[in-house]
Amino acid sequence: MTVAAERAEAAVTRDDLAARLAAHPRIRLAHLPTPLDPCPRLADAIGVRALYIKRDDLTGLAFGGNKTRHLEFTFAEILQSGADTVVAGAYTQSNWCRQITAAACKHGLAVSLVLIHGVKGPRAQGNLLLDRLMGADVTVVDIDSMENIQPLLDKKARALEAAGRRPFVIAPFALDQQVLAALGYVGTAIELDAQFEDVGIDPAQVFICGANNTPAGLITGLRALGREARVTAISPIRWDEARELDIARVATATARALDLNLAIQPGDFVADEDHVGEDYGVLSAEARAAIKLVAETEGIFLDPVYTGKAMAGLIDHVKRGTVGADDTVVFVHTGGMPALFAYAEDLIDDG
Numbered sequence: 001m002t003v004a005a006e007r008a009e010a011a012v013t014r015d016d017l018a019a020r021l022a023a024h025p026r027i028r029l030a031h032l033p034t035p036l037d038p039c040p041r042l043a044d045a046i047g048v049r050a051l052y053i054k055r056d057d058l059t060g061l062a063f064g065g066n067k068t069r070h071l072e073f074t075f076a077e078i079l080q081s082g083a084d085t086v087v088a089g090a091y092t093q094s095n096w097c098r099q100i101t102a103a104a105c106k107h108g109l110a111v112s113l114v115l116i117h118g119v120k121g122p123r124a125q126g127n128l129l130l131d132r133l134m135g136a137d138v139t140v141v142d143i144d145s146m147e148n149i150q151p152l153l154d155k156k157a158r159a160l161e162a163a164g165r166r167p168f169v170i171a172p173f174a175l176d177q178q179v180l181a182a183l184g185y186v187g188t189a190i191e192l193d194a195q196f197e198d199v200g201i202d203p204a205q206v207f208i209c210g211a212n213n214t215p216a217g218l219i220t221g222l223r224a225l226g227r228e229a230r231v232t233a234i235s236p237i238r239w240d241e242a243r244e245l246d247i248a249r250v251a252t253a254t255a256r257a258l259d260l261n262l263a264i265q266p267g268d269f270v271a272d273e274d275h276v277g278e279d280y281g282v283l284s285a286e287a288r289a290a291i292k293l294v295a296e297t298e299g300i301f302l303d304p305v306y307t308g309k310a311m312a313g314l315i316d317h318v319k320r321g322t323v324g325a326d327d328t329v330v331f332v333h334t335g336g337m338p339a340l341f342a343y344a345e346d347l348i349d350d351g
């Protein structure tokens with residue numbers, strides 16, 4: 001039997017997958033389902049037959065984005081733990097930390113953020129402005145990589161404990177927490193499966209911006225449902241470990257959490273690390289052009305750190321022929337637009 005035939009035989013129905021997902025504790029934060037918008041002018045401009053954008057920038061929760069879906073599962077665990085303070089960390093323009101802060105505010109929890117200075121630093125703009133407006137306690141640190149942040153989060157938690165608080169640390173690289181985030185994107189796959197049926201399409205290609213949990217959940221969900229679309233995760237960042245290994249590990253653990261008979265191998269999807277540009281958080285010329293193109297053709301905004309680079313990646317795949325002119329393509333918009341305002345001077349010449 002071919003791999004595709006084996007997969008088709010092992011596929012579960014949408015209702016079955018939804019029931020497996022519903023077995024996991026979850027709170028409601030997102031406005032779902034998000035729309036699947038046809039984008040004919042953009043399709044024409046980049047040279048594909050049909051292009052749809054899955055509007056996960058419209059999930060809601062402090063300007064929306066992919067993390068709203070993740071946090072529905074993460075916060076179920078946080079609330080269950082009895083914590084009174086959430087500790088998290090990433091870069092100063094982190095969308096994740098902005099949305100964590102919003103979810104915490106909604107549930108009356110305090111937030112302590114450890115934010116890496118990064119390209120944009122401590123200027124109160126974009127996401128960091130929103131963190132501050134929501135009352136997060138922010139410590140800006142100057143370390144070279146997100147991979148080294150865990151000890152700083154643990155130190156912050158110890159200080160909070162010493163002050164009588166009950167902190168919950170969201171550990172960015174703990175597999176059990178990564179799986180909770182990925183479960184959110186199994187939900188996206190379920191929505192897409194229904195939307196493909198409604199619209200009458202079976203896309204050959206799905207593109208998404210992702211470093212690990214977001215594409216891992218999407219791939220798990222689409223494969224579990226027997227969808228054979230080629231999924232390409234365009235990474236916004238380079239870490240020591242190849243992204244395909246990380247994504248496959250999180251996807252396989254997510255499948256296990258859903259009791260699915262599904263192992264995701266690196267060859268089951270494409271993890272593209274060629275569109276990071278100079279560095280994480282540095283706007284590339286290609287991303288800037290992609291942001292302008294999508295805005296001018298569809299009135300939709302991408303962001304400078306994640307989705308702009310992912311769209312630049314899609315455009316490059318069309319040019320190189322890995323996406324065919326006859327392919328129907330779905331681009332999952334994972335949000336991030338608040339950062340546009342922190343990057344004004346990079347985005348337009350008189351910014």
Ligand SMILES: Cc1ncc(COP(=O)(O)O)c(C=O)c1O
Nearest residue numbers: 095210211212214306334335336
């Ligand atoms: C807008 C946006 N898109 C994509 C991603 C990538 O998500 P993940 O790290 O879960 O793959 C992020 C993560 O911060 C993000 O903020």
